[in-house]
Amino acid sequence: xxxxxxxxxxxxxxxxxxxxxxxxxxxxxxxxxxxxxxxxxxxxxxxxxxxxxxxxxxxxxxxxxxxxxxxxxxxxxxxxxxxxxxxxxxxxxxxxxxxxxxxxxxxxxxxxxxxxxxxxxxxxxxxxxxxxxxxxxxxxxxxxxxxxxxxxxxxxxxxxxxxxxxxxxxxxxxxxxxxxxx
Numbered sequence: 001x002x003x004x005x006x007x008x009x010x011x012x013x014x015x016x017x018x019x020x021x022x023x024x025x026x027x028x029x030x031x032x033x034x035x036x037x038x039x040x041x042x043x044x045x046x047x048x049x050x051x052x053x054x055x056x057x058x059x060x061x062x063x064x065x066x067x068x069x070x071x072x073x074x075x076x077x078x079x080x081x082x083x084x085x086x087x088x089x090x091x092x093x094x095x096x097x098x099x100x101x102x103x104x105x106x107x108x109x110x111x112x113x114x115x116x117x118x119x120x121x122x123x124x125x126x127x128x129x130x131x132x133x134x135x136x137x138x139x140x141x142x143x144x145x146x147x148x149x150x151x152x153x154x155x156x157x158x159x160x161x162x163x164x165x166x167x168x169x170x171x172x173x174x175x176x177x178x179x180x181x182x
Contacts, residue, residue: 018062020046034077041070064095084120112142128165155181
């Protein structure tokens with residue numbers, strides 16, 4: 001279990017004061033010597049950074065977001081080959097922004113979810129050297145469903161590379177791939 005709280009206070013721009021909260025839980029279990037499962041869940045309440053792709057607003061109070069996420073991963077070893085598969089999901093919601101004059105800017109168009117499927121393979125060609133590959137399939141869904149404003153998307157990425165164990169604690173990985181996002 002991991003959690004943290006971040007509190008920001010400004011001397012002059014006190015309308016930008018905010019608090020951020022995060023809690024994450026992770027667990028893993030070895031089902032057999034060759035098969036393992038892991039799971040993670042998390043929740044956060046944070047502020048989207050002003051001037052970023054997420055928050056282009058130059059006026060008003062902080063843009064607050066709430067996120068909940070889950071992930072489950074399975075791994076099985078066949079001698080030198082390790083196969084990995086996983087599913088993850090995330091739901092996010094944004095609060096409305098309040099301007100200095102009391103006007104409320106609706107931010108519900110940002111609300112949505114993301115679902116991912118990941119498949120990976122790792123083949124050991126020497127005691128410390130492995131070939132790796134991974135395929136990821138993403139689906140993004142947003143609350144706004146009107147055709148002219150619809151930002152729903154699908155994406156795929158494919159990566160291949162090498163992994164070298166420098167020490168038991170330090171691993172170097174190099175990969176190249178392609179990503180397609182609609």
